[in-house]
Amino acid sequence: MSRQIPKNELNKKLSYRLKQWFLGESDTYVGILESQPQEERVPDQKMIKSHQQDQQALLEQVHDTQHNKVYKNFFRFYRITAVVCCVALVSILLIAVSYLPPVGNPDNPAHNEVVDKYIEDGLQDTGAVNVVTGMILDYRAFDTFGESNVLFIATCTVLILMRNDKKKPADHDHSDRHWEPKSDAILQKVTFVLFPIIAIYGIYVVLNGHLSPGGGFSGGAIIGAGLILYLNAYGTEKTRRFFTEKTYKYISFAALLFYCLAKSYSFYTGAHHLESGIPLGTPGAIISSGLILPLNICVGMVVACTMYAFYTLFRKEGF
Numbered sequence: 090m091s092r093q094i095p096k097n098e099l100n101k102k103l104s105y106r107l108k109q110w111f112l113g114e115s116d117t118y119v120g121i122l123e124s125q126p127q128e129e130r131v132p133d134q135k136m137i138k139s140h141q142q143d144q145q146a147l148l149e150q151v152h153d154t155q156h157n158k159v160y161k162n163f164f165r166f167y168r169i170t171a172v173v174c175c176v177a178l179v180s181i182l183l184i185a186v187s188y189l190p191p192v193g194n195p196d197n198p199a200h201n202e203v204v205d206k207y208i209e210d211g212l213q214d215t216g217a218v219n220v221v222t223g224m225i226l227d228y229r230a231f232d233t234f235g236e237s238n239v240l241f242i243a244t245c246t247v248l249i250l251m252r253n254d255k256k257k258p259a260d261h262d263h264s265d266r267h268w269e270p271k272s273d274a275i276l277q278k279v280t281f282v283l284f285p286i287i288a289i290y291g292i293y294v295v296l297n298g299h300l301s302p303g304g305g306f307s308g309g310a311i312i313g314a315g316l317i318l319y320l321n322a323y324g325t326e327k328t329r330r331f332f333t334e335k336t337y338k339y340i341s342f343a344a345l346l347f348y349c350l351a352k353s354y355s356f357y358t359g360a361h362h363l364e365s366g367i368p369l370g371t372p373g374a375i376i377s378s379g380l381i382l383p384l385n386i387c388v389g390m391v392v393a394c395t396m397y398a399f400y401t402l403f404r405k406e407g408f
Contacts, residue, residue, distance in 0.1 A: 216370055217300075217372075222304050222381060225304070226388075241395070243395075248402060295309065298381075299385065306389075309389035309390065313397050320400070332397065344391050365379075
């Protein structure tokens with residue numbers, strides 16, 4: 090058992106230590122127990138080598154799929170399950186197809202009043218000469234809005250997954266030497282002639298989507314192809330002068346926001362049997378078909394930006 094120090098003696102010792110500290114005197118207890126310096130240990134190379142060999146043997150044993158019973162059973166179960174799922178899916182599809190009506194039968198579900206409505210009243214309701222565009226951007230505009238959002242969300246997701254690491258060297262994104270030819274005179278001269286033609290033709294297809302075959306999807310794809318050609322010819326630095334990551338975000342967000350607000354207004358007035366107040370114009374004129382023309386422009390911008398964004402992301406992981 091440890092000896093208990095009386096309270097008076099303890100107080101005297103504490104007051105004496107406090108006085109020494111206050112006056113700056115040396116502590117009498119310092120130096121009585123000095124720590125001995127420890128000898129520097131030299132790592133045992135044999136022990137380290139043995140440990141590494143044990144780790145390597147353990148990894149080889151874990152990844153030895155040919156002699157590991159767990160792996161063999163798992164892969165056997167995986168193959169059997171895959172075959173069963175494929176056979177079940179094919180069987181379900183074949184059974185569903187067997188119940189379909191014969192092709193060309195006038196009683197088929199495809200031949201109903203909806204198709205007749207699109208063909209007979211499409212020009213009067215939408216003002217679009219192109220019946221397909223009137224159906225996509227008027228009767229079924231909500232579906233088209235969802236498709237445009239899918240493109241935008243897909244691009245944002247790929248941008249997040251393939252985002253450049255901030256710790257990479259500064260010249261990782263800005264150097265074109267490793268990504269495209271430094272100067273290709275033939276490609277640049279051809280692009281100098283073709284790019285304006287491609288861009289103008291894409292704009293023409295977008296603006297005439299309600300009058301002739303075309304529209305936002307096809308015209309946007311043409312413009313996106315022109316941007317990709319320009320990028321390959323002149324490189325990232327020159328392309329960034331007019332198209333960057335912020336440009337893509339601003340254009341896509343503005344186009345989708347306008348699309349959402351415009352069709353929300355149309356849905357509200359149509360659901361309450363109110364006049365929208367948006368003139369349809371003269372069928373066949375460039376400024377006609379109500380909201381279909383500006384909606385085509387919005388879809389074209391989203392598609393063009395999405396095509397270019399996907400190409401740049403998979404090409405060098407950034408705009």
